[in-house]
Amino acid sequence: MGELAAFREEARAWVRENAPKSLWGTSGSGPFEGYWGGSKCRETDPDLLRWRDLGIEKRWTAPAWPVEYGGGGRSAAEEHIIHVEMQAIGVPRPVAGQGLAMLGPVLLEYGSDAQKAQHLPGIVRGEVRWCQGYSEPNAGSDLANLQLRAERQGDALVLNGQKTWTSHADLSDWIYCLVRTDSSAPKKQMGISVVLVDLSTPGITVRRIDLISGYSPFCETFFEDVRVPAENLVGKENEGWAIAKAILGHERASIGRSIARQPGSAQRDVVERARRHLGAPEGPIPDPLLRDEIAGLGMREEAFHLTLARIQQEAEVGTPGPEGSITKIVGSELKQMRFEIGMKVAGVRGLGWEGPGFDPRDLEYTRDWLRSRASTIEGGSSEIQKNIVSKRVLGLPEGKK
């Protein structure tokens, strides 16, 4: 612990010294904060770009990845400390994205040396942006039902089919896809492979999806006779399901993190709204029932953050408990709870879609409230999570659903 404590001091000092002041307190705004990079990136904020460069130079964009691929070669505990210190002052990580959060860890575990050398440095430097091709119109919660076909033709795979919920496919350079390489396999979990696809390959079209909240980063991605070199398969052909599950594990951890925000921030946010809309700049919030609801939210938020801290402490001493399995469920429900109460306190002033007659803060909040309905669906619905906890943690017998 002595060494880690010393490293914590070092990390804190470096982050506070180097993170541009304009970025302090900006983290926690949503899942797509920070610098996502890629060849289509039009980011112009000089501080965000400087923070990216400093992070790359310090090798702290992927602190725990091997040095040979541009990582920092640090331990998982040290990486966590770095991230905590950034979170503590509310600055985003220097480079963000699904390459860092999801694909990278999987390539490190399952990828070939050539794949690692080809893809990891670009991810570390924020030069190549990745998106995820998982869900399909008929493969949501039942992901293993996916149908996008990949047929061998010589040393290439030919892809035909459709992916959906491909976040930011329109801004990404590459997509990692789950494809069906063997449709005659006896179980649907068999015959699935993971393949890396360059989105500029002919035959790919991307269409944006609007949500109930309006604009969204989600897309549909269509594949028509798309030729991909066979060496882009990750791991063994037809054995991609295990890899898919590993990626989903990283995704849930990442969703849990992004939902967590700053301790106490949900309560602060709703109290501020209540004060503004109920005309009570200070003192007790005049409606005791709303105050009770807000306190319930605040207490649950605190218990959730304490639980995240406990999970982390258990992991640091090498005895991870089973609580990690519930963070996605609780975090997403907490987010919805926060927006629901925030909408209640706004009353009719929360009904604006756009234009005059409404406070811009309320217009944005209302969109966020609508968007929050997806949080218990995306990344594994709460119901699917409960099935998993029930089976793996509580040891309840598998049954008819």
Next chain:
Amino acid sequence: MTGHRAPHLLLSDEQKMLAKTARELIAARAAIGRLRSFRDSKDEVGFSRELWAEMAELGWLGLQIPVDHGGLGLGFFDLCVLLEQSGRALMPEPFSSTLLLGAQVFLLGGSEAQKDAWLPGIAAGEKLVSLGLPEEGIGSQVSAAANGRGFALTGEVADVLDAHVADAIVVPALAPGDRKTLFLVDRRETGVRLTRQHRIDGRNAAIVHLDRVRIGGDAIVGPRHDAGPLLDEVLDRARIGSAAQMLGAAEQAFDDTLAYIKTREQFGAPIGSFQALQHRAVSVFTELALTRSAVLAAARAVDEAPDDVARLASLANGVASETFMLAAKVAIQMHGGIGVTDEHDIGFFIKRAQADYVSLGNPSQHRRRWAKLHGY
């Protein structure tokens, strides 16, 4: 977490060992079915004095009492480790009265003479102390009239835990000039009368009647003028200790329920294979995980972050009350018909859950306090 640093929430190896030893001894010696026997035989004591003495010998009753007062000199956190285990068996032994309410009054507000007189006896299991809590709103009140150099106490306090066997009872009373003061009343004093109460939850309690009970000025515990802050501090510790007991009890109810639904068969399958039950079980598991974090943080705050105790006491007690009640209700529902029979032990949990829910502040009172402490 008002600051960015989360409290340390893990048990040390010694604390894990304490939890394990306590769990084993309690499982072997304190079956929940005892509550039924005590109730049906109208047992005069209502708990096992032998078991209490045995726990004293193991050092458990003096975990948090300083070494020079006969204890082990550990922290409140350690006491909560023990309390969680006692909660698993819904033990009716006088943990709440003597170790939480009683001992904390002396630890926080006692004079050296009072500490010398009471703490070693508490640690040795030889002395029992309780605290009477006049209920807000009902108007039960004790008054302390000046009487020579001392006072004469008159009034009545009900629901005083273990008062039927306590050697002394701490009673908040209004002294001349409307000053709230804590008085230590010896049960043997003339004018003290006790009426045993029989409750649903298996804990023992009595009404304390005081009729011009004459006591000296040295029977005051803590400040003479305003005992309010001291009482709040004592109650916050009791809230946290009680939350630890509730956590243990809720875990036990859940463990028993999980074991039951894995074996009970209907429609040719264990009922635990039905998704309707599985999802409810996960909900209880989720609340237990959140509650455990709150209880650990609150217990740690008593030892390490005194400024955060009030807030975390309300968090822990409020959350634990809701979780225990949920676990107790789900336990009965999943046990089905057998769950509502007196023959089965699972029904004892909801009785204790209700008692704990309304004691030391109910969850809505804790939410109100939480809001106030956060400035809204």
